[in-house]
Amino acid sequence: MEKKSIEQLESVASQVRRDILRMVHAVQSGHPGASLGCTEFFVALYFDQLNHDSNFKMEGKGEDLFFLSNGHISPVWYSVLSRSGYFSPEEMDTFRKLNSRLQGHPATEEGLPGIRIASGSLGQGMSVAIGAAQAKKIDGDGSTVYVLMGDGEQEEGQVWEAAMYAAHWKVDNLIATIDLNRQQIDGPTAEIMDLIDLRAKYESFGWEVIDTLQGNDMKSVVEGLEKAKSLSGKGKPVMNLLHTEMGFGVDFMVGTHKWHGIAPSDEQLANALGQLPETIGDF
Amino acid sequence: MEKTLDLKFNYTEKKDTRSGFGDGLLEAGRKNPNVVGLCADLIGSLKMGAFQKEFPERFFQTGIAEANMMGIAAGMTINGKIPFTGTFANFSTGRVYDQIRQSIAYSGKNVKICASHAGLTLGEDGATHQILEDVGMMKMLPHMTVINPCDYNQTKAATIAIAEYEGPVYLRFGRPSWPIFTDPAQKFEIGKAWKMIEGTDVTIFATGHLVWEAVVAEAILRSEGISAEVINIHTIKPLDEEAILDSVAKTGCAVTAEEHQYNGGLGDSVAQTLARHNPAPVEYVGVNDSFGESGTPTELLEKYGLNAANIVAAAKKVLARK
Numbered sequence A: 001m002e003k004k005s006i007e008q009l010e011s012v013a014s015q016v017r018r019d020i021l022r023m024v025h026a027v028q029s030g031h032p033g034a035s036l037g038c039t040e041f042f043v044a045l046y047f048d049q050l051n052h053d054s055n056f057k058m059e060g061k062g063e064d065l066f067f068l069s070n071g072h073i074s075p076v077w078y079s080v081l082s083r084s085g086y087f088s089p090e091e092m093d094t095f096r097k098l099n100s101r102l103q104g105h106p107a108t109e110e111g112l113p114g115i116r117i118a119s120g121s122l123g124q125g126m127s128v129a130i131g132a133a134q135a136k137k138i139d140g141d142g143s144t145v146y147v148l149m150g151d152g153e154q155e156e157g158q159v160w161e162a163a164m165y166a167a168h169w170k171v172d173n174l175i176a177t178i179d180l181n182r183q184q185i186d187g188p189t190a191e192i193m194d195l196i197d198l199r200a201k202y203e204s205f206g207w208e209v210i211d212t213l214q215g216n217d218m219k220s221v222v223e224g225l226e227k228a229k230s231l232s233g234k235g236k237p238v239m240n241l242l243h244t245e246m247g248f249g250v251d252f253m254v255g256t257h258k259w260h261g262i263a264p265s266d267e268q269l270a271n272a273l274g275q276l277p278e279t280i281g282d283f
Numbered sequence B: 001m002e003k004t005l006d007l008k009f010n011y012t013e014k015k016d017t018r019s020g021f022g023d024g025l026l027e028a029g030r031k032n033p034n035v036v037g038l039c040a041d042l043i044g045s046l047k048m049g050a051f052q053k054e055f056p057e058r059f060f061q062t063g064i065a066e067a068n069m070m071g072i073a074a075g076m077t078i079n080g081k082i083p084f085t086g087t088f089a090n091f092s093t094g095r096v097y098d099q100i101r102q103s104i105a106y107s108g109k110n111v112k113i114c115a116s117h118a119g120l121t122l123g124e125d126g127a128t129h130q131i132l133e134d135v136g137m138m139k140m141l142p143h144m145t146v147i148n149p150c151d152y153n154q155t156k157a158a159t160i161a162i163a164e165y166e167g168p169v170y171l172r173f174g175r176p177s178w179p180i181f182t183d184p185a186q187k188f189e190i191g192k193a194w195k196m197i198e199g200t201d202v203t204i205f206a207t208g209h210l211v212w213e214a215v216v217a218e219a220i221l222r223s224e225g226i227s228a229e230v231i232n233i234h235t236i237k238p239l240d241e242e243a244i245l246d247s248v249a250k251t252g253c254a255v256t257a258e259e260h261q262y263n264g265g266l267g268d269s270v271a272q273t274l275a276r277h278n279p280a281p282v283e284y285v286g287v288n289d290s291f292g293e294s295g296t297p298t299e300l301l302e303k304y305g306l307n308a309a310n311i312v313a314a315a316k317k318v319l320a321r322k
């Protein structure tokens, strides 16, 4: 794939946001908030950073792999997968409907191209990503494994079992990202279960940690991922703390947990789409 | 279809069973200062907000950390507290099975594990969240009581009743809006099956949301000249074996109906009871060894064979085997 400019990536992101909102609206269910907040990350990953093949093979030998641990933000992943050629954008019309490959949470059962493990029950994805990264090391495959988690998800104990393991086994072909939107279902993380200082936590677990302070600015996100890449392969797993705003791109959704898992009404959808130019073409 | 049928039970209102839990918990909290609530970042979904608001000093948000929540709950019982844990059924059971097994069941702790969004009818979230194995897992644990009420009123009554019972309980309920057809003033008796409709040809043992489907199926069968007995098995463990054996002694065959896998569910419990005491043909209405998927509750019940029409078909099939 030809390298895209920041402007081109931003233009893709606008379409991805439309896709997210239209999917969730059509079935009146799903999780728009963090999907919108992570749009720059997904677009930068799939359209710029990842060495991947949309002619999907489960083994992904010689390819970079991505795992989504916070599976509820499936809309952004489905949009980016289809927009990068894994399946036809029309299929987004089936999201969360009966007999669809686009399940509420990502699944392998129906064989959707691009998905390598089911997720949705939080806290499990990083362990899987570490396993996949180690399998690559065993094979001498020099590609990188990426995983995205939520910040609320950090409250699950398994995340810390995985964090300890990755440093112990020097899984330095792993780049983990946390969607640091400071929100979870019941409210702000600081009120629900204070994460206090994730940088200090991961550093003390033996990780290399970077902050991407503007997780909704395409240039910063790309630079963050490049920096993370440059730090990999040096004996430590890499953590990218991605500071985002939940609901970014839609003025009435931004910065609150209220849109974690709520669908917009007809009116709200029209309002939201008015803020996001159709760039590639709606499905 | 339902409108033209002569139903033995009717409803004017629908509500989710999880709201019955939330309202029951509030009442249990008012009755007994030892009742404590815990929730893992799903206060809204579990309808625990009213309890949290009225008793902030007795409510603990654990964050998304279900295993920790089970341990905390077990610890609180040691000083006489009666903890009610709240999360989805999947994260109330499979996710934390060993924590429940060791710290709650084996240790005989008075924890009430309250589980919403059980079964297929949570709908669009899909199979990662639609647990269909939880009754089996929980009933296999020694000391554990397993309850799956059928509507808002019964869920509320059950919630209040388990606060007054000493011992670990798994209380299973759901997300969808569902007919309210039982008495709001009912007294819930743990372990006591409820014969809702008398019949002579076949017994339908139903639990949870599918009790309503069984009520509809009975009317359909009656309109075709088949007399079905409907028994509400809200408590799957301890099982009311006497009620099961008495009914099947009369009807000679049974259909079981539940929002759960065949394996490990109510069907297995009924079949085991009959096999040991009075072998009789049984047909299962349930999910046959598959995961669920995204869809609306009605679509899913149809696709996976769990609605009134399936109960009718199973009744005819089992009658032919008598």
Ligand SMILES: Cc1ncc(C[n+]2csc(CCOP(=O)(O)OP(=O)(O)O)c2C)c(N)n1
Binding pocket: A033, A034, A070, A072, A073, A120, A121, A122, A123, A149, A150, A151, A152, A153, A154, A179, A181, A183, A184, A185, A246, A260, B040, B041, B042, B064, B091, B095
């Ligand atoms: C094990 C588990 N427990 C609970 C849930 C329900 N749940 C889904 S998303 C969510 C909040 C996640 O917070 P965060 O990771 O910050 O994601 P965000 O809300 O920012 O999208 C919860 C509690 C779940 N999916 N899995």
Ligand SMILES: [Mg+2]
Binding pocket: A034, A150, A151, A152, A179, A180, A181, A182, A183, A184
């Ligand atoms: Mg968050």
